[in-house]
Amino acid sequence: MLIxxxxxxxxxxxxxxxxLKGRLPSGMFTYxxxxxxxxxxxxxxxxxxxxxxDPLLVPVAAMLNGLGVVMxxxxxxxxxxxxxxxxxxxxxxFVPMNSSATLIQIFYTAIGVACFVAVLVMFxxxxxxxxxxxxxxxxxxxxIALPALLPSSISGVPGTGAKIQISLGxxxxxxxxxxxxxxxxxxxxxxxxxxxALALAGRRVLGIDxxxxxxxxxxxxxxxxxxxxxxxxxxxxxxxxxxxxxxAMLYIATSRTSWLLIGFLLFVAGAFTASKLFxxxxxxxxxxxxxxxxxxxxxxxxxxxxxxxxxxxxxxxxKGLGSGQPYLTPLVQSDLVFTGFGEELGxxxxxxxxxxxALIAQRGLxxxxxxxDPFSKLLAGGLSFMFALQVFVIVGGVxxxxxxxxxxxxxxxxxxxxxxxxxxxxxxxxxxSDTARRPPPQPIQEEGLTQVVSLQ
Amino acid sequence: xxxxTLTLIRVAFLAVLWLFVIAAIGVVRTDxxxxxxxxxxxxxxxxxxxxxPRQPQRPPRQPRPGRSTPRVLLVTDGALxxxxxxxxxxxxxxxxxxxxxxxxxxxxxxxxHARIFPQDGQWIVEDLGSTNGTYLDRQKVTRPMPVPVGVxxxxxxxxxxxxx
Numbered sequence: 001m002l003i004x005x006x007x008x009x010x011x012x013x014x015x016x017x018x019x020l021k022g023r024l025p026s027g028m029f030t031y032x033x034x035x036x037x038x039x040x041x042x043x044x045x046x047x048x049x050x051x052x053x054d055p056l057l058v059p060v061a062a063m064l065n066g067l068g069v070v071m072x073x074x075x076x077x078x079x080x081x082x083x084x085x086x087x088x089x090x091x092x093x094f095v096p097m098n099s100s101a102t103l104i105q106i107f108y109t110a111i112g113v114a115c116f117v118a119v120l121v122m123f124x125x126x127x128x129x130x131x132x133x134x135x136x137x138x139x140x141x142x143x144i145a146l147p148a149l150l151p152s153s154i155s156g157v158p159g160t161g162a163k164i165q166i167s168l169g170x171x172x173x174x175x176x177x178x179x180x181x182x183x184x185x186x187x188x189x190x191x192x193x194x195x196x197a198l199a200l201a202g203r204r205v206l207g208i209d210x211x212x213x214x215x216x217x218x219x220x221x222x223x224x225x226x227x228x229x230x231x232x233x234x235x236x237x238x239x240x241x242x243x244x245x246x247x248a249m250l251y252i253a254t255s256r257t258s259w260l261l262i263g264f265l266l267f268v269a270g271a272f273t274a275s276k277l278f279x280x281x282x283x284x285x286x287x288x289x290x291x292x293x294x295x296x297x298x299x300x301x302x303x304x305x306x307x308x309x310x311x312x313x314x315x316x317x318x319k320g321l322g323s324g325q326p327y328l329t330p331l332v333q334s335d336l337v338f339t340g341f342g343e344e345l346g347x348x349x350x351x352x353x354x355x356x357x358a359l360i361a362q363r364g365l366x367x368x369x370x371x372x373d374p375f376s377k378l379l380a381g382g383l384s385f386m387f388a389l390q391v392f393v394i395v396g397g398v399x400x401x402x403x404x405x406x407x408x409x410x411x412x413x414x415x416x417x418x419x420x421x422x423x424x425x426x427x428x429x430x431x432x433s434d435t436a437r438r439p440p441p442q443p444i445q446e447e448g449l450t451q452v453v454s455l456q
Numbered sequence: 457x458x459x460x461t462l463t464l465i466r467v468a469f470l471a472v473l474w475l476f477v478i479a480a481i482g483v484v485r486t487d488x489x490x491x492x493x494x495x496x497x498x499x500x501x502x503x504x505x506x507x508x509p510r511q512p513q514r515p516p517r518q519p520r521p522g523r524s525t526p527r528v529l530l531v532t533d534g535a536l537x538x539x540x541x542x543x544x545x546x547x548x549x550x551x552x553x554x555x556x557x558x559x560x561x562x563x564x565x566x567x568x569h570a571r572i573f574p575q576d577g578q579w580i581v582e583d584l585g586s587t588n589g590t591y592l593d594r595q596k597v598t599r600p601m602p603v604p605v606g607v608x609x610x611x612x613x614x615x616x617x618x619x620x
Contacts, residue, residue, distance in 0.1 A: 001479065008469075008476050017470050018462060056483050063476060320466035345470065352473045359480055372555060 001059035002043050006036050009066030016074045016322040031073070035066055036105050038113050045117040047123075050434035054363045057433065060356050061426045064411035065109055067353070067417065069106035070321070071333070071340055072414045078327040101333075101414065108416035112423030119427035124222050128434045130375045133189025139450045143175035176238050177408070177421035181428070184245060184386060188378040191253040195374065208419035224235050236274070236281060237393050237405030242405040245268050250366070252381045287401035303330045307339035309352075318346025333414040338398050353412070354395070371436035372376040380432045383425055526579060526605045528620035529572065534614030535561040543618070544565060549574035551584070564588045564612025570597070573610075578602045579618060582610055588612055 010032050017028060039062045044051050110305075123129060129136075230365050247263030250256075274281045287301035297305050306329040314324065326332045326340035364384025368377050390410060397404035408418035489524055529541040529548060541558050549556040553567035562570065566586035573580055582600040583590040590597040591610040603609065609616045 001483065003474055004479060011469055011472055015465050020463055055573050056480055060480060166596045245509060260581055317466065321469065323466075345473070348470045349473060352470070352477050356480070359477075359484070362484070447474065 003061040005059045014072040042113045048118040052434045052437040054198040054433035055431040068412040072105045076101040107366040112420040116427040130189045136182040137186030143179035176416035179418040192375045237407035244389040248385040249382040284403045307336045310339045311342035314343040314346045337412045357391045367433040562612040
């Protein structure tokens with residue numbers, strides 16, 4: 001599967017070259033070789049340290065990552081070397097990318113895979129993570145708080161008003177990507193410890209069982225704080241993902257449907273209030289509901305509309321890699337990378353990408369079903385749900401299903417933090433699936449001979 | 457590079473992308489249904505798998521479904537009343553933990569409470585260090601004991617019986 005994935009990436013790469021210049025891109029083999037070596041290392045690490053891990057996680061992740069690198073390359077070449085680029089039609093909005101963007105992306109891939117291997121080596125048993133419930137919770141909170149506390153010269157994203165990253169000497173880091181993982185682990189650990197209390201004790205209000213305050217208190221505080229901080233950092237997308245993950249994990253832990261209802265209502269109420277209170281949130285809503293009004297199309301909805309136009313021009317089969325004009329969309333290399341793919345690969349390609357994402361989420365959830373101990377169950381379920389939700393929020397955003405919020409598309413977007421964090425997530429899932437699928441010490445013969453049959 | 461070639465490359469790439477997806481889903485399917493391939497091939501593989509290990513094992517085993525050998529473990533009382541487990545060749549573990557063969561939904565049962573296993577044509581019950589004990593009829597099970605057909609085994613509020 002991995003070889004297949006790498007081959008597809010190579011094909012994509014060559015196809016960009018043909019689309020742009022009518023020949024194989026220069027430097028193709030260097031890039032491709034680096035990519036192959038990195039993925040081979042990932043594969044060997046899985047073989048060595050998690051031999052029973054799910055066979056699909058790494059190839060699918062590699063595939064998405066590789067396509068992301070190819071897209072980065074394609075956008076890096078836009079406007080360079082006589083290729084059609086940013087300044088056609090007088091649209092100078094696309095920020096031309098650094099000429100070494102692809103190299104940097106491959107470099108980040110290498111770091112991501114290195115972290116992947118490190119996680120596999122360090123945590124031979126996923127349950128050891130449970131020890132760090134509170135440490136990781138604090139770390140996650142700190143990571144989220146960090147950009148808000150730092151002066152905006154360091155943490156501000158130019159031109160967006162959001163404060164979500166830390167820039168140090170040319171490197172930018174988005175700590176929230178890692179905070180997500182840390183908090184997922186932390187939630188899982190806490191919920192396992194308090195699961196019975198959460199599900200059983202408590203009063204009944206309006207037909208809904210409420211847990212006792214002192215059981216829920218700490219986690220509510222952590223969650224509320226992270227949401228508040230995210231609001232201060234103007235990062236709605238991530239807060240939505242957080243909220244969703246939190247609610248999903250509560251649901252998995254307690255199997256109370258009422259949590260889903262409460263969570264959803266709370267989020268809708270919160271989002272509505274936020275849209276009235278904060279002007280930038282309100283602008284997002286207006287851009288979502290009325291993107292084509294004369295005012296919006298020039299301002300808040302410009303990006304969204306350009307993305308939609310891009311996907312529209314892609315049609316069913318797309319323009320072909322290297323032949324579209326994805327550079328017309330602002331931020332197409334990171335937040336709106338999906339529209340870039342939509343333009344060049346068409347609906348057919350997008351469906352394939354979505355299926356790949358769905359596969360990762362499905363593998364994660366089936367791991368959650370298979371794995372025995374409750375902590376791993378919660379962690380696998382929470383992580384895969386978070387992954388799926390993140391894809392939903394950004395893909396829904398660019399397709400105008402829900403308001404567009406700026407979060408990264410896992411693996412596809414240009415940007416190191418997201419890539420590294422996604423690889424770490426894959427590593428945790430691989431570890432969990434390895435635990436789940438490891439044959440028991442004394443192999444029980446053919447299962448299926450013992451069947452539980454109800455007589456009634 | 458002509459437009460035709462570009463179109464061909466484009467379509468070919470999408471095809472390859474989808475092939476990857478289909479191959480990945482094939483892996484999922486293998487995962488779910490065991491061996492791969494078309495249903496007929498799978499059936500054949502299953503038939504072969506059944507034949508292969510069975511034949512060498514047949515001779516040493518006793519004539520199987522004899523008159524006196526129990527065929528089913530039936531829950532006669534407790535939360536799971538009416539549930540039955542077919543007796544095969546391997547042991548049956550009883551307990552509250554999810555990896556037990558018969559997961560007991562009984563507050564008085566331990567997570568790994570007891571096991572019932574075949575030995576020399578008899579079924580033997582063995583307590584696995586449970587908190588509240590296992591009883592064969594009225595007698596507490598302190599060592600592995602053979603279970604006659606129709607004699608109740610009590611675990612907490614659950615009562616089980618071997619039936620023919």
